[in-house]
Amino acid sequence: GERFLALGFSTPxxxxxxxxMxxxxxxxxxxxxLAGEAIRTKGLPEALCPFTAVFTGTGNVSRGALDIFRLLPFEMVEPGQLPGICSRTKDSHKLYLSIATAEHMVRRRDGGPFDKESYYSEPGRYESVFQDTVLPYSTAIVNGMYWDERFPRLFTYDDLNRHVVNGNDKLLGVCDITCDADGSVPTRQFTSIEQPFFIFNALTEETSESLxxxxxxxxAVDHLPSELPREASEHFGNCLLPFLPSLTAAHAPLVRGKGNTEALPPPVRGAVVAEGGQLAKDFWYISQLRSVNERADAEAAAAGAAEDKAVSFHGPHNVSQPPAAVKLDFSGHLFDTKVVNRILDTVEAARARVEILNIEVGSTNDHESTMAVLLIAQSQERLLEVVEQVKEVAE
Structure with a gap:
């Protein structure tokens, strides 16, 4: 509402x-x-109509947002109907709601028909069409879909620029509930409860906090539930309540390493990170990663001291060869198959260093995990050798 007022429109x-508040x-x-009733009786400014709101995703995140949106007067339409609505309709007494799922977002690169199972198992065979089939006809986009780096993005800043340059500036707002940094939508900075918005100028690529x-x-506020703390706490408590009898029966182990997670309900068991004074088995890789990085830090410090000494006493021509690095991306069932552990073992044995750039753990057994790492070795030749070793264990 404040944004519309800044643009010169008073709305309910x-x-x-x-x-x-x-x-x-x-x-x-x-x-x-009450705002919905005012829209129904008095309408919205004609310049804002048709007001089209596109929601992505069908999970809990989107369902919560939809529950609130449905308090407004709306007509449900398919994404494919949006171009026609935008070219013909000027009804100012209702909003148009469209829910976009994967079939509306992508197409097969080979021109074949969309297949949901194929898309989620082999997303590389698909490319995004959302930026041309849905984005130009959206007043607002509410993004609540699951996404990781294997999947095409819905749109980019370049897409926004292209549409604005071509005279299509219908899109007024993006609500990224997922808060994935530069994820399915180009959210590159998060906002706060105190300052919940920023404005992106697609022509200048500048951002501003001024409406x-x-x-x-x-x-893009990444802790929205805290705006309604009582309801958020009650909801979490209601979800936890059914597990309390099992939790009270599963006493914490008194002996280090003697865990008792088998007595826990499966959803709770899968969330156990540490038991009996040590990391749970599925999280052992954290210790390995810590060990690799601690040793690498110590080696880097020693190398730095040696380099300082070489420069001071022998001149720069004696400084050791600078390290080489390469970014590696992995996807698949990295944790339940222990691939992560094997990768870290290989890096440690090769006396190289790895820095985790990003990890996205699959939310269910059906979803794959992704990991991006920076692999660092003492020379380009050594780096290539370690890369080949890592590829072997990853495959």
Missing amino acids: LLHIGSAF YPSLEEARRAVA DEPGVLFH
């Missing part, structure tokens, strides 16, 4: 405050419903 949305979820819902600036509004 202006009367909806931030979630933390309300004493309860019910009060917040009531405010949204008066031209561009697309981005909302």
Whole structure:
């Protein structure tokens, strides 16, 4: 509402405050419903219509946002209907809601039909079409979909620039509930409860916290539940409550290394990181990673001291050859197959160094994990040797 006011439009949305301003979820819902009634009776400014809101994802994240959106007057439409609606419709007394799933976001590179199972198992065979089939017809995008680096992005800053240059500036706002940095949507900075928005100017690629600036509004607060602390706590408590009898029966081990996780319910068992004074088996790789990096830090410090000595007494021509590095990406069932452990063992045995750049652990057994690492060795020749060794164990 404040953004629309800055653009010169007074709308009923202006009367909806931030979630933390309300004493309860019910009060917040009531405010949204009142704004919805005002839209139904008085309408929105014609220049903002048709107001099209596109939601991505069908999981808990999107369902929560949809639950609030449905308090407004809306008509449900398919993503494929958006171009026609934007070219013909000017109904200002309702919003248009569209839920985009994978079949609306991508197409097969070989021109074949979309297959959901194929897409999730071999995403490299698909390319994004969302930026041309959905984005140009969206007033607002609410992003709640699961995404990792194996999958195509919905759109990029370059896509926004291209559309604005071509005169299509319908998109006014992006709410990235997922808060994946530079993920499925180009969110490159997170916002806060105190400053929940920033404006991205697609022409200049500059960002601003002023709602008066031209561009697309981005909302990316990564701790939204804390705006409604009572409801968030109650929800978590209700989810935990069924496990309490089992948790009280599974006493913490008194002897180091003698865990008792088998007595825990499977969802809780899978969340156990440490037991009996040490890391749980599925998280042993953390100790290996710590060991590798600690040793590498010690070697780097020793090398730095030797380099300082060489420069001081023997001149720069005696400084050892600088280290070489390469970024490696891995995807698959990295943890349940212990591939991560084998990779770290190999790096440690080769007396190289690895820095974890990013890890995305699959949310279920059906989802693969991804990992990006920086592999560092003392020379380019040695680096190539270690890369080949890592490839062998990873395959």
